[in-house]
Structure formats: structure tokens, C-alpha cells
Amino acid sequence: MILVSKDGCTVQLNAFFKSGRRVERELQYLTLYRKWRPARFADVIGQESVTRTLKNQLIAGRVGHAYLFCGSRGTGKTTCARILAKAVNCENLQDGEPCGVCAACRAITDGSLLDVVEIDAATYTGVDNIRELRDDAVYAPAAAKKKVYIIDEVHMLSAGAFNAFLKILEEPPEHVVFVLATTELQKVPATILSRCQHFDFRRIPSGAIADRLLFIAGREGIDLTEEGAALIAGLSDGAMRNALSVLEQAAADRSVTLTGDAVLSGLGLAASGQLLAMCEAVAAGDARELLSRLNAMYAAGAEPGGIIEQLQNLFRDILIYKTIGAELVLSGVGYTIADVDRLAPRFSSARLLRMMETARESIQRLSRAANRRSETEICLIRLADPALCGDITALVARIEELERKLAAGVFTVAPAEAEPAAEKKKEKKPALEKTPAKAEAAPAAEAPSRGKAVDFLPELLEDLKKALPMGAYSHLKRAKLSVTEQNLLIHPSDVMNEEMLKGAKVLEDISAAASARAGRPLRAVIAGTESGALDGDDPLAKLIDFGREHPDITKLS
Numbered sequence: 001m002i003l004v005s006k007d008g009c010t011v012q013l014n015a016f017f018k019s020g021r022r023v024e025r026e027l028q029y030l031t032l033y034r035k036w037r038p039a040r041f042a043d044v045i046g047q048e049s050v051t052r053t054l055k056n057q058l059i060a061g062r063v064g065h066a067y068l069f070c071g072s073r074g075t076g077k078t079t080c081a082r083i084l085a086k087a088v089n090c091e092n093l094q095d096g097e098p099c100g101v102c103a104a105c106r107a108i109t110d111g112s113l114l115d116v117v118e119i120d121a122a123t124y125t126g127v128d129n130i131r132e133l134r135d136d137a138v139y140a141p142a143a144a145k146k147k148v149y150i151i152d153e154v155h156m157l158s159a160g161a162f163n164a165f166l167k168i169l170e171e172p173p174e175h176v177v178f179v180l181a182t183t184e185l186q187k188v189p190a191t192i193l194s195r196c197q198h199f200d201f202r203r204i205p206s207g208a209i210a211d212r213l214l215f216i217a218g219r220e221g222i223d224l225t226e227e228g229a230a231l232i233a234g235l236s237d238g239a240m241r242n243a244l245s246v247l248e249q250a251a252a253d254r255s256v257t258l259t260g261d262a263v264l265s266g267l268g269l270a271a272s273g274q275l276l277a278m279c280e281a282v283a284a285g286d287a288r289e290l291l292s293r294l295n296a297m298y299a300a301g302a303e304p305g306g307i308i309e310q311l312q313n314l315f316r317d318i319l320i321y322k323t324i325g326a327e328l329v330l331s332g333v334g335y336t337i338a339d340v341d342r343l344a345p346r347f348s349s350a351r352l353l354r355m356m357e358t359a360r361e362s363i364q365r366l367s368r369a370a371n372r373r374s375e376t377e378i379c380l381i382r383l384a385d386p387a388l389c390g391d392i393t394a395l396v397a398r399i400e401e402l403e404r405k406l407a408a409g410v411f412t413v414a415p416a417e418a419e420p421a422a423e424k425k426k427e428k429k430p431a432l433e434k435t436p437a438k439a440e441a442a443p444a445a446e447a448p449s450r451g452k453a454v455d456f457l458p459e460l461l462e463d464l465k466k467a468l469p470m471g472a473y474s475h476l477k478r479a480k481l482s483v484t485e486q487n488l489l490i491h492p493s494d495v496m497n498e499e500m501l502k503g504a505k506v507l508e509d510i511s512a513a514a515s516a517r518a519g520r521p522l523r524a525v526i527a528g529t530e531s532g533a534l535d536g537d538d539p540l541a542k543l544i545d546f547g548r549e550h551p552d553i554t555k556l557s
Helices: 013-027 048-060 077-089 103-110 127-137 159-170 206-220 226-235 240-250 260-266 272-284 287-299 304-327 337-346 349-366 372-384 392-408 421-432 436-445 457-467 470-478 495-501 504-518 539-549
Strands: 002-004 010-012 066-071 116-120 147-152 176-182 197-201 411-413 480-483 487-491 523-526 553-556
Touching (some): 048 077, 048 197, 066 077, 077 103, 077 116, 077 147, 077 176, 116 127, 127 159, 206 226, 206 240, 226 240, 240 260, 260 272, 272 287, 272 304, 272 337, 287 304, 287 372, 304 349, 304 372, 349 372, 457 470, 457 480, 457 504, 470 495, 487 504, 504 523
Parallel strands (some): 066 176, 066 197, 116 147, 147 176, 487 523
Antiparallel strands (some): 002 010, 480 487
């Protein structure tokens, strides 16, 4: 084939394409994780048990026909599959390692060997795709010793595709080797597992990742400190590919020395000192300090969502540390066990759980928030003052604070004004003149845990007759109703009566009607010992009783 130009000059088409590919390869930039992908088993870090077994099989000539590599992302599954494909086809195998220079090794490296096929099972999921693979596998390899099929994310195959794959996986032709890789072993059928040699790829230790990063940074001319390498290793979650991607992002400016804070700044995360200071502000309930630090970090380029995630990781580490002590493995970066130990006494486990929940909900909302900064500010204010959460978290926080002050006895009692004894007797005289019937009726009417009857209850029932289903309305008529300052208490007549009324939709409709009739917000609550509403030994009921019995208490200090 030739290429003819307008002036009649001709060039060989093959030579033109070859030179074009050569120039393209020279100009193409390879990301670090592709450039430094291991080419030998010895270069794979953190998976010594896997690589040692594979090398021993290659040396002994006992290579299996099907392998299943399982593990989290970025731990070397596909890399080991490619090295294994080279090794079984290498013309000069050296102690179980591919030589890397023979025709087969070079062809597999540049992806030109047709006998090594990589399949993405997330794309080719159907029965027809597996049938094509099965029909192609019976033919002998064209240029290599063996055909190797690497099927990535094999758990994505359909049930029909797995069934079509079973027979050839169990008894493939002698020239075929299957290597399956998955991140979700539980989704692979047992019939597939039983036909494969199963290898687990574990998360790579942070120390090994840091050492590898320092080695690669030295070869690439990146000024990376040990602190920066350790920080990146902590962010990688045990995945070498993640670590190299983070290193490449942080090293966009090669003139910058990648210390720990420089890495965090390059990734839009809070520096270690800022993060710990924010946690201390949360413990002190200082929302002003939190917002001030957020403004400074936001101006410096920090990502609001990243700050919340860092705080959530720190809360998690403090909670786990309070549970298991020094055995804690930190999930966050930028702080040490000593920092966690210093912060742990300032939080209760219950509060840490609530703060983690608040942070988690905020992270979920950030993905669809119109203003990410405002959402982050709201989250920080709620962390500083749980009483502002507007849900059960707020109520629990307020009750805990009141119980703490009750236990400590930190009440301020207003001093009684000196009054003439005659005036006191005069004021008390009407109370002594009450009839016995009225005296006995008074405590029942003022029982704080039961509420009191009000005039609008008959009208409320008429309103609810239209709003509630007939079954719920009939049960509501059988119950007794009373009102406190904030709640409409429903006292069920029996267990069945309570079950029919405690549905969320029923209580919501009752609350809306009661609020409209009373002219103030009222929340419908099931009262009674079984539902735990302001009855019996409930701490809140005791607190309210205490307040009514001591009207001279003016404030909590």
C-alpha cells in the first residue's frame, strides 16, 4: 500500500504509520500509576504470599488453568494477572520471573499480542459475550505458548453468563489460562469459586506504600519528604494506585517541597493544626471559632466537603480510641495517637456518635447542595451546639445537659424577700379555706406527667373525624387526651389501642390538627408506661416535676 501526495511524491504507508506511532509514544504522557506499574513479581509490594506462590508454580511447571484474584481496588490484581500472562509465555523464564525482553514479553507489554485478551466484565456481561469467548478459546494460540484471558470485575457477569462459563472454566483446552479479578467476592457464585485457585490481595501497609512513593519520587524528580509520603500513604486506603494518583496531583508544581501540610493544601484539605483546633472548638461549643477557621481555609482553597470528611474521621478515631485504647488504627491523616488521646476526655461516646451522624448527613447533602459553603457552615454550627440539630439529637443533648447540672447541683435559687409574718399568713389564709374536694382535685389537675384537659378537645375530635382513617379515628375516641405546653398526650386504653395510634402518619395528622386548633405548635405523643412518654421513671418527667416543686429556681449556672 502507498500514499500519493498532490505533487506526485510517494511514501510507503507502513513506514508512515510506524513513524507516526513512534512519535506519538514519545509525546504521550503516562500517568505515574501506569508508568510505574510493576513488570515483575518482585516489584509488587504488599502481596508477598501471592507472588511467592505464583513464582513457585511457574518454576515447578505446575501452572493452573484458572485463577481468581480478589481484593480491594489498587492492590495489584490486574498487574499480577499481566505478569502471570508474561511468565507463562516467556521464552526465557528466570526464577519464575518473566525476562521482559523476549518477543512475547514485549508484545504483552505494549498490548499487541492477540493471544492475551483482557475483558471488562462490567461491559461484556451477557451470555453472548461468554459464548464468543468460549468459541474463540478452542483455537490454538497464534504466536504465544498459551492463550490467557484476563476477566476484570468478573462479579458483574450475569447469572446466565456465569452458567455459560462453567464448563469451559472447569475443563479448558490445554493452551488456555483464565485469570479472573474481582473486588466483590461475595457476588461470585460458588460454582465459579470451586473451579479456580483463589488468591486474596490484601490492603498494602502504609509503610510499604510510603517507601515506594519515596523511591518513585526520587526517580521522577519530585521533592517528597517522609512526612508527605506517610500522609499520602494514609490517604490511599491501602491502594498503591490511589497513592500514586494523589502524589501526581500534589506534585503538579514540581518546585514545591511536598511536606505534610503542602500535600493537604494541594488536595484542598485542612492542615493538621487547623483540624485539631476545629475539633477543640467543637468540644468547647465555640461556633465563632469554627466559622472563622472555615473562612480562612476556604479562602486558601480548601474544599468544604473535605473538611467535614476529615472531622468525621477524627471523631471516628476518638470514639474507637475510647473503646479499644492504643490498639487504634487511625483512619484520618494529619494527627497522631497522642492528639487523639488528648481530645478523647472532652467528648462522651454518645456525643461522638451524634456528631458522626451529623457529619455523615451533611456530606450526603453536600452532593446536591446549591451552596456547599453554607451547608458546611450549618454543619459546623450544629456540631458546636447539638441543641440546634432540630431532631432527636437536639432533645437528647438538652436532656443530657440538664441531667448533668442536676447531678452537679449547679442551680441558682433566687433569695426570698423579707416579708412580714402577718402578710405571709394573710396570703396563705385563702388556701386553708379551700374545701376538701377542691384540695383533692387540685393535684390531679396539675399532674405534670399527664397534662390537663382543655376546652378545644371535642372540636379537635370533630376535625380529626375527616382527617384520620375510620379505624384510627375510632381508636382515638377510645383514648384519653390531655395537653401540656408543647405536647398533645394520648393515653391509650389498651395495647391494641396504642398500636393503632402510634403510626407516624397518624401522629403527624393529629399534631397538625391540634396545632391548628390550639393556635400554637403541639406534637402528638403516645403517653403511657409502654411508650415511655413523660410517665413513670422517665428522667424528663422527673426534671419537670422537680421544676414545678421548686418555683424559686431562676436559672442554671
